[in-house]
Amino acid sequence: MRSGFSSIRFLIPFITIVILVVAIGIAYTASRSLSYQHVDEDTHTSIRNKLNYLQGSAEQLIGAGMSDILYQIISSMASEPDLISVLVVDQDDRVLASNNFSEAGSNWRRLSMTLDEKLIEQVKRSKKTLLRHDHDKNQMEGYVSVCIENESRSLRTGKCGFSFYRVDLTYHYAVSEQALNLQTLFFTLGISITIVAMLTLLHIWLNQPTRRIIFALSRFNRGDREQRIELQNNNEISYISRAINKVLDTVVEDENALQDREQRLRAIFDNTIDSVITIDSRGIIQTVNPATQSLLGYSDSELLGKNISIITPEPHRSKHDEYLEKYLDSGEYSIIGETRELKAQTKNGDLLPIALAVSEMLINGERCFTGIIRDISEQLKLREAMSKANNELRSSNQLLKQKSRTDPLTGIANRGSFDETLEIEIRRGIRKGESLSLLLIDVDYFKPYNDFYGHTMGDKCLQRIAETINENFQRAGELPARYGGEEFGVILPGVDAQRALELANGLCESIRQLDMSHEKSLVSDSITISVGIVTLLTVSNNVFSANELVNAADRSLYQAKESGRDRVCATIVSNEDLHAVMP
Amino acid sequence: MLKTAYRSLLCLVLAATAISGCSESEIQPLRLGTNVWPGYEPLYLAREIGELPGEKIKLVEYPSASEVIRAFRNRALEAASLTLDEVLMLVQDDIPVKVILVHDISNGADTILARPGIESMQDIHNKRVAVESSALGAFMISRALELNALSVADIDIRHLEVNAHEQAYLNNEVDVVVNFEPVRTRLLNQGAHEIFTSREIYGEIVDVMVVHEDIYENRKDAIGSIVKSWFSALAYFNSNQNKAASIMAKRLNVSPDEVIAGFDGLELPDEQQNSTMLGGEKPSLELTIARLEKVLKENGLISNDTPIPDILRADFIQN
Structure with a gap:
């Protein structure tokens, strides 16, 4: 940061100087070529003027026979600083005047310097001024005709001489280059001073605010979160400073929020009773929380940096690295995302039953896994006790239920059970459209029997009768029950009137054959029974109370008793005849 | 020095922007040669009354038309005011020129x-x-x-x-x-x-301004301002005849009255007339040129049979 800053400070002047040098170089080269061009053009004009002057003077003077005066004219030209040679030659090729006096009178072709004969012929014919630029020698020369004519016609006769003027351009180039050098020097000086002044001003303007920014930022970095950049100006740097200040505010806010959140998370992490362990992708333990020590017995320093296999018992211990590799390669690791019950190896070698939940995270681009380990030994004990208690409860429940449904004296179903079953069977019969028969059985003259033989015999008698009834109705669905006192009932689902009558007569016969003596009976010398049957025909969906059916059976029983006992009376009802009840 | 520096800088800027043409000839004033003749005097009048931009145009006086022709031919001048017959002889000598202004038509002068x-x-x-x-x-x-x-x-x-x-x-x-x-x-x-x-x-002696052909192509700005000055001076002369005459009298070495009398022998065509003489489908001066050419040939003043090229240009005449 600091070195970059200072390099920019030196880079700007450096780049400026390079650009300046290049620009001045280009400008100098271009200006030089332009000023040479100007010299050429200036010299053109000057030579043309000289030739014009020489032609005018020479034609007049020669025409007037005063060619001597030409010498005066040419000597006045001789002092021109750029002059190399000036000649006036007459129509006979004789040099009339020259800046080199010794050449006077000789033929121009014999002069030591070379003239362009082609151009000379051309100017004599065309009346034009012709110029030639010798770039190698840096010389420029011009030719013009000198004609003494028949002036009334103003026509050239072709008998013309010429005038010649040659200058050295080097002199002019040197003069213009010197001027250019001076210009460039002053120009460069001027620009350099300007640039230095501007850079200095820029430096002064930038330096102090830059220092302030750096000072403030470094204090901020060293922990002074209250530090801000104090710049009140309205320029670019203060805009930047304000933006930086906003960033600093945000940083502080974010930091506080982060700290707060971290504290909360840390509290959860530290105070949870579960052990939380993170490992990296090679299985090396990265962090553990305080609960780990109390759970597994290892201190933090004993775990950090170790392979997780330290707490993994066989067979998983030797395979854990394999699991990891497999997961990292294929992504198949069924433990991620669900809780497993496993065993963990504690420091003292015990196997601790645990529940393990593993989740995967990316921290700074590296994969790592967090395992939450919960001690479930208490839970397991509790679970065991609970299942035992449950089993006990279930068997006693069963007993209880049995008891409540059985008549204690006879061991067959009691009245409650009878009523309950009857209700169910009626509904089923109606639903299925089947008939249902119900027997009500009364032991004939049982009260006198009881009085005569005693209660114990009475009970025995009842038990034997119950046994017989039970034996007679063993088919599925048939329910014999003690209805109360010396009355019994049998529910016969799906049994029609005819069959019910047969069964009832069969039962009467079975009782007779018990041949239990009954001295007090008025119809026989042994125990007999009277049976009332009611058969229900299902003709509609009409549902009625079980009592209705029982009452109908009771009426049949009464009829059997009235008509002499030890017999069966039957009646048939349809569910239409019975009082409907709400289902 | 400062001016040269400025000029170099300007040239550099122009060179950099690829606008070529910052040559000496455009910085030099356009040199216009005349001999002493009332028909050219409005040029000098323009200079006297400040209508002639001196940085663009330099008037050069010669004692006679012969000297003007010589200097123009030797390219010591870019422009010259000559009679039309003289112009034709220059053209015959293969000096390419353009006639850009009619100064006057001699009618007794x-x-x-x-x-x-x-x-x-x-x-x-x-x-x-x-x-x-x-x-x-x-x-x-x-x-x-x-x-x-x-x-x-x-x-x-x-x-x-x-x-x-x-x-x-x-x-x-x-x-x-x-x-x-x-x-x-x-x-x-x-x-x-x-x-x-x-x-x-009448109509055969016409005084015109000519420029070299390359000057016509390259120095339109200077030529334009010289033509503009000419008509400004004519307007001044027409509205302030006495003042103008007294200015001209000094140079011509005659009295102001004589100046005005001298102009009686001259016709000074205005812009409208100039434009009909030099421009349009058939410039009227073409007829004059044809007649002059015939006369010059008959009198042996030109021998060449080269046809007279198209030399009349009305570009600079505002109409």
């Missing part, structure tokens, strides 16, 4: 003056006649002789530049002078009288 006793052209036999070696003098005398059925052989020609005529006449070296204003007025004042004037060959 060009003249042949004679001593008392020589009453008409017929009395000119064997008399000493001062003629300028340039084209116009030859043209005037040729036309005067031709119209009076005489020939050059009938007279004694003395080649003298126009500026020498007056002195030669006063020194009694010549009897007849072929000349024009302002010498005309001065010699009339000395007792000479006219035996031939341009009124008799």
Whole structure:
């Protein structure tokens, strides 16, 4: 940061100087070529003027026979600083005047310097001024005709001489280059001073605010979160400073929020009773929380940096690295995302039953896994006790239920059970459209029997009768029950009137054959029974109370008793005849 | 020094922006050569009244038209004011030019003056006649002789530049002078009288401004301002005749009244007339050129058979 800053400070002047040098170089080269061009053009004009002057003077003077005066004219030209040679030659090729006096009178072709004969012929014919630029020698020369004519016609006769003027351009180039050098020097000086002044001003303007920014930022970095950049100006740097200040505010806010959140998370992490362990992708333990020590017995320093296999018992211990590799390669690791019950190896070698939940995270681009380990030994004990208690409860429940449904004296179903079953069977019969028969059985003259033989015999008698009834109705669905006192009932689902009558007569016969003596009976010398049957025909969906059916059976029983006992009376009802009840 | 530096910088900027053409010839003022002739005086009037931008145009005075032609031919001048016959002879000498302005049409200002006793052209036999070696003098005398059925052989020609005529006449070296204003007025004042004037060959002596062809192409700005100055001066002359005449009188060395009288022999075409003479489908000056060419040929003043190219340009005449 600091070195970059200072390099920019030196880079700007450096780049400026390079650009300046290049620009001045280009400008100098271009200006030089332009000023040479100007010299050429200036010299053109000057030579043309000289030739014009020489032609005018020479034609007049020669025409007037005063060619001597030409010498005066040419000597006045001789002092021109750029002059190399000036000649006036007459129509006979004789040099009339020259800046080199010794050449006077000789033929121009014999002069030591070379003239362009082609151009000379051309100017004599065309009346034009012709110029030639010798770039190698840096010389420029011009030719013009000198004609003494028949002036009334103003026509050239072709008998013309010429005038010649040659200058050295080097002199002019040197003069213009010197001027250019001076210009460039002053120009460069001027620009350099300007640039230095501007850079200095820029430096002064930038330096102090830059220092302030750096000072403030470094204090901020060293922990002074209250530090801000104090710049009140309205320029670019203060805009930047304000933006930086906003960033600093945000940083502080974010930091506080982060700290707060971290504290909360840390509290959860530290105070949870579960052990939380993170490992990296090679299985090396990265962090553990305080609960780990109390759970597994290892201190933090004993775990950090170790392979997780330290707490993994066989067979998983030797395979854990394999699991990891497999997961990292294929992504198949069924433990991620669900809780497993496993065993963990504690420091003292015990196997601790645990529940393990593993989740995967990316921290700074590296994969790592967090395992939450919960001690479930208490839970397991509790679970065991609970299942035992449950089993006990279930068997006693069963007993209880049995008891409540059985008549204690006879061991067959009691009245409650009878009523309950009857209700169910009626509904089923109606639903299925089947008939249902119900027997009500009364032991004939049982009260006198009881009085005569005693209660114990009475009970025995009842038990034997119950046994017989039970034996007679063993088919599925048939329910014999003690209805109360010396009355019994049998529910016969799906049994029609005819069959019910047969069964009832069969039962009467079975009782007779018990041949239990009954001295007090008025119809026989042994125990007999009277049976009332009611058969229900299902003709509609009409549902009625079980009592209705029982009452109908009771009426049949009464009829059997009235008509002499030890017999069966039957009646048939349809569910239409019975009082409907709400289902 | 500062100006040169500025110029170099300007050249650099122009070179950098790829606008070529920052040559010396555009910085040099355009040099316009004239001889002394009332028809050209509005140019000098323009300079006097500040209508002529000196940084663009430099007026160069020559004693005679011959010197103007020489300098123009040698390219010591970029522009010249000449008579149309002189222009035709330049063209015949293969000097490419363009005529961009008609200064005036001579209607009596060009003249042949004679001593008392020589009453008409017929009395000119064997008399000493001062003629300028340039084209116009030859043209005037040729036309005067031709119209009076005489020939050059009938007279004694003395080649003298126009500026020498007056002195030669006063020194009694010549009897007849072929000349024009302002010498005309001065010699009339000395007792000479006219035996031939341009009124008799009206339309043949036309004074025009010519420029070299390359100058015409490259110095439009300077040419434009010189033409503009010309018409400004004409307007000034027409509205402030007395003031203008007194300015011109000093240069012409005659009195203001004589200046105004001298202009009687001249027609100064305005912009409208200039544009019909130089421009349009058929510039009217083309007819004059054709007639002049014929006359010049008949009088042996041009020998070349090269046809006269299209030299008339009305671009600079605002209409």
